[in-house]
Amino acid sequence: MIVKTIEIKKPGGIENLSLTDIEQPQVVPGKVLVRWRATSLNFHDYLVASGLLPVANGRVPMSDGAGEVVAVGEGVTQWRPGDKVMSVFFPNWLDGRPSLEKMxxxxGETVDGCASEYTCLPANALTAMPDHLEFTEAATLPCAALTAWRALVEEGGLKAGDTVLIEGTGGMSIAALQIAKASGAFVFATSSSDHKLEQLKALGADELINYREDPKWGKTVNRLSSGGVDHVLDVGGEATLSQSVAAARIDGNVSLIGVLGGFKARISLPTIFQKNLHITGIAVGSQKMQSDMVSAYNASGIKPVIDQSFGLSELGEAFQYQELGEHFGKIVVEI
Ligand SMILES: NC(=O)c1ccc[n+]([C@@H]2O[C@H](COP(=O)([O-])OP(=O)(O)OC[C@H]3O[C@@H](n4cnc5c(N)ncnc54)[C@H](OP(=O)(O)O)[C@@H]3O)[C@@H](O)[C@H]2O)c1
Structure with missing residues (x-):
């Protein structure tokens, strides 16, 4: 049977993404055949699709997928046809601490991703979907939400009453807001747009700051939180890290997650040791962390925030929309 996929062909570029016909993959021992129903856009996918992050010719992009198991290979016991599943960002990182081999x-970068109708992949390289979510909603979780979950819960030990700072209104930050509020945390949130600040408020953010109007927003958060917040999720890198450090409390956690505002930061090193900060680089997470996150989504009923939905043949348009930076939450693609 002929099925559809998207492949990155040299020289790359989002204007060159197009649907290709391929033979439907066949299931093999130890693997499962998944019919993807949705994927979602992350900044990492943009780097791959635009050619800024070089990949092998013909690579299928997109790290995130939600779909249905249609066939299981010999020896596969954990899945059955009809099970609703999600991809995992690092298919070899099942559990424990990260290592070069696991990552x-x-x-969607070093192995084929989810911009396809069908993929045959190792049985361990999946988790169940949260029970209450549609495919489009579940497809927002494997990269952005798992990163937020790991930063706050796995590394940060988030607990009720903690204070959290999220920056901007991209998919990772909105997932962090939802996880933090579901855990009983107090959330400070920033955005460049007053309209988006209103949307953050509607999602439960407690204190709102426009980072364009208040360039010293880190100091403001420190003052409003009477000495700094417990957890900061930094997404701007060069543009935000010094303010993220200013916002954190003594002995607080700063998670380095994104570089939306540049790759090289100048920060005051004495401030970091005087404040005894825990600065942690975060690269998504493991399959076990994703399973734990799914349990938390099931228990809390969190519904991911979807900004807009595109079709698979419109993946290039979806990335053009992402480039505009006008979205709030996740951009998804239905397959
Ligand atoms: N390390 C990891 O494992 C990991 C995983 C997921 C994502 N990330 C990274 O996290 C970052 C966000 O990812 P995403 O998928 O959520 O991206 P996204 O959806 O594209 O986020 C875009 C939003 O970020 C905000 N933003 C842009 N520049 C900013 C700045 N200088 N300061 C504060 N906010 C800024 C803007 O919010 P407003 O319009 O509200 O201002 C913008 O709408 C990216 O750098 C991505 O690579 C890393």
Whole structure:
């Protein structure tokens, strides 16, 4: 049977993404055949699709997928046809701390991703979907939400009453807001747009700051929180890290997650040791962390925030929309 996929062909570029016909993959021992129903856009996918992050010719992009198991190979016991599943960002990182080997396979970069109707992949390289979510909603979780979950819960030990700072209104930050509020945390949130600040408020953010109007927003958060917040999720890198450090409390956690505002930051090193900060680089997370996150989504009923939905043949348009930076939450693609 002929099925549809998207492949990155040299020289790359989002204007060159187009649907290709391929033979439907066949299931093999130890693997499962998944019919993807949705994927979602992350900044990492943009880097791959635009050619800024070089990949092998013909690579199928997109790390995030939600779909249905249609066939299981010999020896597969954990899945059955009809099970609703999600991809995992690092298919070889099942559990424990990260290592080079566990992070060598990256879905949609070093191995084929989810911009396809069908993929045959290792049975361990999946988790269940939260029970209450549609495919489009579940497809927002494997990269952005798992990163937020790991930063706050796995590394940060988030607990009720903690204070959290999220920056901007991209998919990772909105997932962090939802996880933090579901855990009983007090959330400070920033955005460049007053309209988006209103949307953050509607989602439960407690204190709102326009980072364009208040360039010293880190100091403001420190003052409003009477000495700094417990957890900061930094997404701007060069543009935000010094303010993120200013916002954190003594002995607080700063998670380095994104570089939306540049790759090289100038920060005051004495401030970091005087404040005894825990600065942690975060690269998504493991399959076990994703399973734990799914349990938390099931228990809390969190519904991911979808800004807009596109079709698979419109993946290039979806990335053009992402480039505008006008979205709030996740951009998804239905397959
Ligand atoms: N390390 C990891 O494992 C990991 C995983 C997921 C994402 N990330 C990274 O996290 C970052 C966000 O990812 P995403 O998928 O959420 O991206 P996204 O959806 O594209 O986020 C875009 C939003 O970020 C905000 N933003 C842009 N520049 C900013 C700045 N200088 N300061 C504060 N906010 C800024 C803007 O919010 P407003 O319009 O509200 O101002 C913008 O709408 C990216 O750098 C991405 O690579 C890393």
């Amino acid at each position: 060598s396979a990256i879905l």
